[in-house]
Amino acid sequence: MAEKVTSLQVAERAGVSQSAVSRVFTPGASASKKTVEKVRKAAEELGYRPNVLARAMVSGKSRIIGLVVAYLDNYFYPEALEILSNELQEKGYHVLVFMASQTAGNIDTVVEEILDYQVDGIVTASVALSSDISQRCQAAGVPVVHFNRVQEGAGVSYVTSDNFAGGKELAEFLIDGGHQRIAYIAGWEGASTQRDREAGFRKGLQQAGRDLFAREVGNFQTETARDAARRMFDVPVERRPDAVFVANDHMAFAVMDELRFGLGLKVPEDVSVVGFDDAPPASWRAYDLTTMRQRANLMVAETVDALLSHIETPASATPKQSAIHAPLILRGSARVPEGWANDKGTT
Template identity: 75%
Template sequence: MAARVTAQMVAERAGVSQSAVSRVFTPGASASSRTVEKVRKAAEELGYRPNVLARAMVSGRSRMIGLVVAYLDNHFFPDVLERLSNALQEQGYHVLVFMASPTGNVDNVLEEIMGYQVDGIIMASVAMSSDIALRCQARGVPVVLFNRSQDIDGLTWVTSDNVNGARQAGEFLVAGGHERLGYIAGWDGASTQRDREAGFRNALADAGRRIFAREVGDFHSERTQDAALRMFDVPADKRPDGVFVANDHMATIVMDVLRFDLGLRVPEDVSVVGYDDAPPAAWPAYNLTTVRQRVNLMVEETVGALLEAIETPKDAKPRHVAMDAPLIVRGSARVPEGWTT
């Protein structure tokens, strides 16, 4: 087995000090362009790779971020994962991805993350208990919630404005002349689900209307199929003529059930509106009218808040951000006469 290449060996090859090698491979440290060139050339020739964990033990910073995601079936989350990872890597941080149940306890996952000495944690569509939040704060590990909001002191969260976004969906469907509006809910433990349903109900109430039929898909593929069948596999006068679905993942499943299982036309027989504007929403197969989560801005806000808490903790203040969420009109729902976007 070949001997491990050390920083001292690189320093000798490059004709610089070992501390100069360390500065070249430490994000944010200063070194002259000439030194950087010599060190990187020597490192490449020797096949040297810096020991990130050893450097973390010396500096007290791992430059690693724990990213907890609930599930990847929804195309919204792989997109979010890629954007968060790229944004953090641009700032010199490495990302460790951990999976957690969207409806389960995340205590064990967070304990595992802590074992990696991460500098911070982003929880994407995963809730946390007040106890866990306090434990993270006590250890000096900042946490930011992405696509969730929680009323916990000192906790930063970034979401879209789910209430107003869903209100727009409701107003759009009401203006389209629908008589029987249904709602397919996600998991009720999620703040996104509760806020979206509240916004939709508010829009209907303002028009003197109520939800005609409600089913629960739980943000789960099979349960959403079952929910759609319960809602629509009934006589024509008993089924909704328009439906708002709590996210795009479920909305595309509902569209498939309507068209391929039940032989109904979208939007002629049933209008469908979703939430997220995940990539499949724009595919011609779905052409889904939906509420857009402004992912780029949400990621920018999330990363900015987390790095501020890591790098200047005394100055960092908790942020509560609800990003504007516009309605994107496509072809899956009847467009009201004279409607302008």
């Protein structure tokens, strides 16, 4: 087995100092174009690869971000996390993905493992950490930003859509559409997105003097949502909702399939269906789903800004807690009240 090529050998081949080689392979460090060309040419000829882990031990910075994910079934998350990974890589950081279940104990164990990798920061997506583990990360000097989840408390950064306002707007939309029996299919009840969307929806109904007509739980899962739809709608017509808000698009697609192909109902003639996310299939002709749009690009930009400010200027960084407006996207799955347009007049 050949001996490993060292940075000193690359420096000698390129005719530069060893520190120049280090700068060329250190993200963010400065080196002249001529030096970069000579060093990279020498490295390629010798088959040299920099030892990132060794450099991290010396500098105290791994330039690795731990990404904790539990729920990827929803089309929104793969799309958003691809954008997030690309943004971080452009800033010179590498993303290490850790999968976790939605139960808090499991997630906390995963985060303990991530800390062993000496990551510079952590982004959680589709999961919720306990307050204890968040404090442990802060004590270890590792900032955490929650993506599309809210965790209350001092010093906690999160970026999410304004789920409460979105839920409230959907209630107003369905009421203005003349619906009388308005129902809700909930997601996983441990998620802040589910909690806030339902709270806003109920608030909108309450302000109009209405109560929720029916409620089921879909747990953000296809089969569970389909079963929930059957329980809710396979009843005599007088007990059947004429509109339903499904807590995310992933479930809404399953609900629409069950309504149309399982129960023989027409959407929106028999029942209006609305969702939340504006996942790619929402615009497909098969679904044509009216929904609230989560603006992934803006959410990612805010997340990266919050994380890097904590990593690069920890002394002056302050927690960021952002709830980004989600516009209403009108399509064909729900009756459109007179005077309503996409986002009440904007496109």
